[in-house]
Amino acid sequence: MRRTNLVMILLGLLVFAVPFHSATAFPEEGQMTIVFDMSHDQPLSIDNRNFTQAINFFRGHTEYLVRIHSEGEINSTALNRVRTLVIPNPGRNYSAVELEAIADFVNEGGSLFLLGDYQINERLIGNPRVLNQILHAISEDRISFTSVEQDNITQGDSITDSVNNITVPFNVRISSAGVTSEIQAAIFSGISEVVIAGGSLSTNDSSLVVSRGANSSQAISIDGQIIQEQPPWLAAFTTGSARIVLCSSTTMFSDTLCAGLNASWFQSGDNSVLWYRLFNWMTRRLIYDPTPILITFVAMVLLIGICLFLYSFWRVKRSR
Numbered sequence: 001m002r003r004t005n006l007v008m009i010l011l012g013l014l015v016f017a018v019p020f021h022s023a024t025a026f027p028e029e030g031q032m033t034i035v036f037d038m039s040h041d042q043p044l045s046i047d048n049r050n051f052t053q054a055i056n057f058f059r060g061h062t063e064y065l066v067r068i069h070s071e072g073e074i075n076s077t078a079l080n081r082v083r084t085l086v087i088p089n090p091g092r093n094y095s096a097v098e099l100e101a102i103a104d105f106v107n108e109g110g111s112l113f114l115l116g117d118y119q120i121n122e123r124l125i126g127n128p129r130v131l132n133q134i135l136h137a138i139s140e141d142r143i144s145f146t147s148v149e150q151d152n153i154t155q156g157d158s159i160t161d162s163v164n165n166i167t168v169p170f171n172v173r174i175s176s177a178g179v180t181s182e183i184q185a186a187i188f189s190g191i192s193e194v195v196i197a198g199g200s201l202s203t204n205d206s207s208l209v210v211s212r213g214a215n216s217s218q219a220i221s222i223d224g225q226i227i228q229e230q231p232p233w234l235a236a237f238t239t240g241s242a243r244i245v246l247c248s249s250t251t252m253f254s255d256t257l258c259a260g261l262n263a264s265w266f267q268s269g270d271n272s273v274l275w276y277r278l279f280n281w282m283t284r285r286l287i288y289d290p291t292p293i294l295i296t297f298v299a300m301v302l303l304i305g306i307c308l309f310l311y312s313f314w315r316v317k318r319s320r
Contacts, residue, residue, distance in 0.1 A: 031065040032083040032283050034058065038070045041091030042250075043117070043125060046070070050254045051088075053266040054275060064283075074098045076105075084111040084282050089250040090130045099137035106138045109241035111282040115250040116145045118198050119156035119222055120170060126156030126199045126248075138244075143203035143235055145248060146228075148221045156199045157227050159248070163216040166268075167260035172196050173269070174211060174233070183236050184210050187277050195258060195269040198249025200231035210234040236281060243282045 036046070036055070044050040046068050058066045069078055074094065079085060079101055094102070106112055114134060117126040128145035135144055147154045160169040173195055176188040187210055194211075200219035203209065211234040213219075219231035235246040251265055253275055258268040266272050 031063060033065045033067060033081060034084045034086065034279070034283075035067045035069050035078065035082050036086045036088070037074055037090070038068055038088075039072065039074070040087075040094065040130070042088055043091060044088065044250050044254050044256070050256060052255050053264060053272070054253045054255075057272070057276065073101075075101045079105045079110065082110060084113060084279065086113040086115070087131070087134065088115040088253075089117045089125075089127060091127055093130055094134065094137075099134065102134060103137045103139075106239060106242045106244070111243040111245075112138070113245045113278065113282060114145075114247070115253075116156065116199050116246075116248040117250045118158040118170065118248075120158045128156050128199065129154040131246075138239065140239065140244070142205045143201055143208050143246065145246070146200045146202045146219060146231070148225075148227065150221070150223070155222055157219045157221050159196070159198055159200055159213050159217055159219050159231055159233060161213055161217040164214050166195060166258065170197055171258065171260065172198075172213060172217060174213065176211075176270075181207070181210075183281070186281050187236060187274070189277060191270040191273050191277065193269045194271050194274050195252065195261070195265070196233060196249040197251045197265070198233055198247070200228060200233055201235055201246055201248055202228070203232065203235070208235045208237045210236045236278075243284075245278055245282060247278075 036051075038045045046052075046055065055066060055068075058064045067082075072078070074085075075097060082105070085102065085105060102112070112134075114131050116128055116131055119126040126145070128147040131145045132147065135141075146157050148157060149155075158170055159172055161172045162169050164173040164175075165171050166173065173193055175193050176191045201209070209232040212230050212232045215230055217230055219227040221227055233248045235244075237244055252268070252271050253266050255264045255266060257263070258265045261268050266275070
């Protein structure tokens with residue numbers, strides 16, 4: 001009888017421990033809404049199936065509600081009850097109404113994820129001017145997407161690396177080595193290497209930077225001029241209660257093929273891991289990962305086995 005009671009107690013602890021772990025990781029706060037703006041002529045968009053994998057990642061996580069804003073203005077109504085606004089490499093300007101709405105959204109604590117891209121020739125891929133208008137609207141002057149003025153036209157740049165690359169210098173390998181700050185550790189946890197094709201960020205405040213290119217990397221303009229060495233490409237910081245992420249590569253999270261790896265950019269290196277780590281940090285909430293719960297389950301089963309063994313050993317010893 002006592003043995004049966006002991007087993008029931010241990011099983012009760014097991015049943016209690018797993019949901020408790022889950023509730024700790026995912027507090028009951030209701031669904032968090034993430035809005036992707038695809039209404040500003042983005043070269044890589046949902047409509048042309050460039051972001052299927054990145055968006056589908058959230059489809060399996062019921063704690064997140066993903067909305068695609070494909071038409072109409074980004075205004076206060078569109079941003080109502082939204083936790084994170086994602087703007088991937090917009091191709092045209094935001095109106096004054098939209099900029100004001102984004103600024104109000106950030107001032108009220110909403111998270112903002114801005115993504116740029118590379119420009120290796122006259123074909124406009126990256127559009128730093130539009131992204132920098134958004135940064136100006138939220139009164140962020142410590143950092144910007146690198147822009148180059150040529151013939152009264154604002155153009156982007158590209159990061160190249162002659163040593164750490166895949167097939168061509170513009171497909172750059174980035175190691176997570178050298179992570180030092182708390183924000184860097186939170187974002188790069190579990191990441192060994194990512195692969196990017198992107199432009200650079202410009203800042204004199206290194207505390208904002210999460211990742212840079214290697215010593216062999218450079219940011220160059222479309223005419224081949226070196227703009228900066230070991231350029232930053234990823235930044236994350238807080239503004240009041242808002243969390244802001246700047247990433248100079250939209251391509252790295254797209255479905256397009258990464259030459260040399262025979263995989264999509266999203267699945268190259270640890271790009272997909274970085275994707276959800278960024279949202280972990282921006283939403284202040286862990287995206288579901290079954291691994292910790294599985295570890296808890298195995299540990300509890302092992303504990304039950306040990307307890308039963310010790311109990312049996314004690315019973316045998318007592319009967320002698």
